[in-house]
Amino acid sequence: MKRLLSILAAGLLGVGAAAAQEPAGAELLPPGPGRDAAVRVCSACHELGVVSQKQLDPAGWFDIVQMMKDRGANVGDAETTEIVAYLAKAFPPATPAPAVAPPPAAEPPKR
Numbered sequence: 001m002k003r004l005l006s007i008l009a010a011g012l013l014g015v016g017a018a019a020a021q022e023p024a025g026a027e028l029l030p031p032g033p034g035r036d037a038a039v040r041v042c043s044a045c046h047e048l049g050v051v052s053q054k055q056l057d058p059a060g061w062f063d064i065v066q067m068m069k070d071r072g073a074n075v076g077d078a079e080t081t082e083i084v085a086y087l088a089k090a091f092p093p094a095t096p097a098p099a100v101a102p103p104p105a106a107e108p109p110k111r
């Protein structure tokens with residue numbers, strides 16, 4: 001009986017560990033402040049891969065989160081700020097627009 005109990009306990013522990021696991025795709029979101037909120041809120045309706053494939057500046061992420069709220073995402077204002085800041089840092093635009101135009105290419109030397 002004692003043995004059975006310990007098997008049961010081990011089984012329960014296993015279940016507990018599985019329940020504590022993060023939603024599918026959570027590994028796509030790098031660590032940082034606001035990550036846990038993003039994982040929790042943004043995995044409710046779709047995979048987190050949908051989130052991590054996007055690369056936006058803070059204004060772009062704000063618009064996305066706003067869109068998700070229109071679709072029913074349950075995020076308060078403070079959490080919105082936190083999540084937008086996190087996403088903008090974790091998934092910034094791939095090629096930020098250059099601040100100034102690059103100088104024109106130098107003419108090849110003439111002989």
Ligand code: HEC
Pocket residue numbers: 038041042043044045046050051054064065068071072073074075083087
């Ligand atoms: C209430 C459900 C819901 C929640 C919560 C939610 N989304 Fe979405 N999201 C959707 C739906 C539905 C789509 C896809 C269909 C569409 O684009 O209309 C989508 C699509 C997206 C897309 C792709 C849009 C595109 O233009 O490519 C991104 C990025 C996204 N979600 C990010 C997020 C982020 C970030 C969060 C967390 C703040 C989040 N979602 C939470 C419903 C949700």
